[in-house]
Amino acid sequence: MGGFSFWHILIFAIILLLLFGGNRFSNMMGDVAKGLKSFKQGMADDEDDKMRRYEEQRRQDPRPLPRNEDRPIDVTPEPRRSTDSVPPAGDDRTNG
Template sequence: MGNIGLPGILILAILVLLLFGRNRFSNMMGDVAKGLKSFKKGMADEDDSKPQPPKQIPGDNQTIDAEVTRDRDQASN
């Protein structure tokens, strides 16, 4: 009973066309295709949104030496 062959699929397709009409059925299939296309695009965008390591600027390997100094007024508090 669970094995549907080619004749069963053809009968089912004819019934769907009769129930929904040719125009409405093609509109539904167009909507399904748009949904699949947007799903694939979303999956591709998700792959692109992975964090990338920061790019190094040439000559940006310099260090800055800084020394913290306190005023005498702050040091006494």
């Protein structure tokens, strides 16, 4: 008992169809679909406007990356520090 069976749902759908009529129900669903479509289009337009404003601002106020062309970029690795606690391989002092 507690749940709706197929027959309950079918009877409820028939009552709704009689109250609203086939044409009226179809028109309501069409209006809902149009509303969803316009909502999606509005969201896409807002996103396009934001991108357009960002691009315009970026073109008007370009911020070049700081460059020091006098010196080349140093890509050499840093030397290992002597604070490593791991003794070199082959050291017999680790066993006691």
